Amino acid sequence: MTIRYGVVGAGWISQTAFLPGTGLTGNSRTTALVSGSAETAGQLAAFHDIPHVFPYDRYDEMLAADLVDAVYIALPNTLHADYAIRAARAGKHVLVEKPLAVSVEECRAMIDAAQDAGVFLMTAYRLHTEPGTLHVLDLIRQGAIGDPRLFSSVFAFQAGPDNHRLAARHWGGPLQDIGIYCLNAARHVFADEPVTVQAMRTASNDPRFAEVEECHAATLLFPNGRAAQFCVSFGAAPLDTYRIAGTEGDIAVERAFDFQSPTTVRLTRGDEVITHRFAQTDHFAGQTAYFSDCILTGRAPEPDGAEGLADVAVLLALEQAAQTGLPQPLDLPPRPCHPGPDMVRRFAPTTRRLVL
Numbered sequence: 001m002t003i004r005y006g007v008v009g010a011g012w013i014s015q016t017a018f019l020p021g022t023g024l025t026g027n028s029r030t031t032a033l034v035s036g037s038a039e040t041a042g043q044l045a046a047f048h049d050i051p052h053v054f055p056y057d058r059y060d061e062m063l064a065a066d067l068v069d070a071v072y073i074a075l076p077n078t079l080h081a082d083y084a085i086r087a088a089r090a091g092k093h094v095l096v097e098k099p100l101a102v103s104v105e106e107c108r109a110m111i112d113a114a115q116d117a118g119v120f121l122m123t124a125y126r127l128h129t130e131p132g133t134l135h136v137l138d139l140i141r142q143g144a145i146g147d148p149r150l151f152s153s154v155f156a157f158q159a160g161p162d163n164h165r166l167a168a169r170h171w172g173g174p175l176q177d178i179g180i181y182c183l184n185a186a187r188h189v190f191a192d193e194p195v196t197v198q199a200m201r202t203a204s205n206d207p208r209f210a211e212v213e214e215c216h217a218a219t220l221l222f223p224n225g226r227a228a229q230f231c232v233s234f235g236a237a238p239l240d241t242y243r244i245a246g247t248e249g250d251i252a253v254e255r256a257f258d259f260q261s262p263t264t265v266r267l268t269r270g271d272e273v274i275t276h277r278f279a280q281t282d283h284f285a286g287q288t289a290y291f292s293d294c295i296l297t298g299r300a301p302e303p304d305g306a307e308g309l310a311d312v313a314v315l316l317a318l319e320q321a322a323q324t325g326l327p328q329p330l331d332l333p334p335r336p337c338h339p340g341p342d343m344v345r346r347f348a349p350t351t352r353r354l355v356l
Contacts (some may be wrong), residue, residue: 001003003028006092007070008059008083009075010035010044012355013097017259018072019048022355023285027292027324030314032067035060040356047354055190060084063090070295072124072288073097076170081106084121088113093120093295095288098180099315100308102171114305121307122291122301125184128339131346132263132278136244137188137252138341144267145246151189151228153182153242155257161208166234172210174232175201175318177257182230182242183255188218188308188339189244193332194220194228194314199322206235206313218318221293223320259283302337 005022007014007030022028032052035041041053054062061084062068070093073083080100084094094114100123101107114121125194129131140148159165165172187193197220201213208214215233222228230242240257245248249269256262264281266273294301312330317328 001296003070003093003295004033004061004068005029005095005347006071007290008034008071008073010041010343014045014074015355016353017284018242018288019305020076020350021286021347022288022345023048023352024282024285024350025289025292027296029287032062034062034213038071043356044354045197049331053303060086060090063087063092068092070095070291075171076164076167077176078170083112084110085113085120088117088119088121088213091117091119093291095124095291097124098308099171099176100305101312101313102200104233104316105311106221106255108304111305111309112176118216120291120294120301121305122294123311124287125303125307126180126259126283126287127184127257127288128266129343130283131264131281131344132253132265132276133185133256134339134344135278136253136265137339139251139267140189140246140264143248145227145244145250145269146248147325148189148246149226149243151186151226151242152245153185153228153230153256154232155179155182155240156233156236157238159208159317164235166208166212168178168211173212173216173219175216177234178257179216179218179230179232179318180315182228182232183218183220183238183314184311185256186222186228186230187240187335190222190226190228191338192222192224192334193310194222194330195336196327196329197222197314197321198327199319201322203341204235208221211233211281216318216322218321222313225240280349281345282347282349285347289333289345289347290323295337304341304345307335
C-alpha cells in the first residue's frame, strides 16, 4: 500500500527536498499540492506527476475529498497549527515542519486534535532517521564515551535578504530555524530534558536583521550536572557541527544538520580515533518513508507532537532568557522513547528536482 500525501506549501523546502524525496520511498507519493501560486504549483505538479492542485482557499475541499491520506505542512511557523488541526479533524495524518508551532498552547491543540481524530501527528525531525545521527546515539547508549557530560554546537549560514525566516511575524530568527537542531540533538544525546536555560542574542547593523537577531547563544543545564551550549547565526559562514564530551572519550560530528551533505562522526578514546564517514542519504525520503511505515503498521511515530512541544517550550524559555537576562526554569516530562537504530532509513539522493 502507498500513502498519499498532500503537500501544503510549495516553497523552497518542498521543491528542493520533500517532493523529490517522496518519490524515492516506495511507500509514499504526492497526490495533491496546495499553493498560493497557481503557476508554480502547475509546473511542480507536471514535473512530479501530481494529479491535483489546490489554492489555499480550497484546502478544506482537498481534505474532504478522498485524495490524500496524510498532509505535509511546510508553511511559515505561524500557520502550522491552523492547517494541522484542520487536517486532523478531516481524518488525515499530519507531518509538520519544525518548530511544530509558535506556542505551547498551539502545540497542545494540535496534539489534542490528532488524538481526538485517531490520526498520527509527527514533527518533521528528519535527522531521527538519518544513519549518522542514530550512529552517534547508539555509541552513547553503548557507553563508548562513558557518561556524556558536555554538548557543544555551532550552526550558521548566510541568510538571504528575502528569507521569510528573517520576519518576526512568522516567529523567525536563527534560534527557531536552526537552533532547534542543536537543542533537539542535545536532548537526545543526554536522553533527558533541560531544567534551566540561559541565553543571549546579538544586535546587528545589517539590514537583514531589522526584525530578528543575527546570532543567538544558549546554555542549557540538564539533570545530573550535564550541560549543553550552542551558538546559531544567520550572518556567518556555513558551519554545522557538534561535539560531545564524556567521562571516557568524545564524539565530534561534522555536517551534523545539513541535509545536502554527508555526515562524518569521529570517536576519540584516549589514543584511539575512529572516523566514520557516512554515505549521503536523502533525509526527506527517510522521514517520509518512516512516517508512512508508522501509518501502515499503526505504530505511533517517535517524533510525535509531544516531541515537537518539548522543543517549542525550550525555545520560548530561551527567548525569555535572552529578553530578560535571567535564567529560566523548565519542568518538562521525560520522553517515553528516543530515536533508535530501528528508525534508520537509507535512500540514495536523487538529482531529479525542479526548483523555481
